[in-house]
Amino acid sequence: MVKTVVASLPAELVALLPYRSLPRRNQPQFLAAMAGRTTQQIIDRAARRWTAHGYADALHSIDGKGIGSAVGVAVALVQAGECPYARCEDGTDIDTGAGCRMCEERRAERREA
Numbered sequence: 549m550v551k552t553v554v555a556s557l558p559a560e561l562v563a564l565l566p567y568r569s570l571p572r573r574n575q576p577q578f579l580a581a582m583a584g585r586t587t588q589q590i591i592d593r594a595a596r597r598w599t600a601h602g603y604a605d606a607l608h609s610i611d612g613k614g615i616g617s618a619v620g621v622a623v624a625l626v627q628a629g630e631c632p633y634a635r636c637e638d639g640t641d642i643d644t645g646a647g648c649r650m651c652e653e654r655r656a657e658r659r660e661a
Contacts, residue, residue: 552591553570553626553649554578557594557598560607561607565619565622570619571637633651636651639651
């Protein structure tokens, strides 16, 4: 599964990985991120985050921002979000496609504070 996900990452990122692969010491992080998700769901998560989190822009930035740690970016692309609801996928309930209620409640609480 890890090899499949790494192979699906953007080619520009994979080219920056050591030996074009994920180091063994980071594979447990990948496996933990995949808990409760199919391989395709993790691939979709990484593809969505590549652009939504600005990694594609950082890679091609004119001001030289770039990507400091390709392994760090690869892990960030697949790791679970910060929402404690297991079925939340970046603010959306993966089963229903509706907005995650816990994320909405957390946002409302932050606005009130």
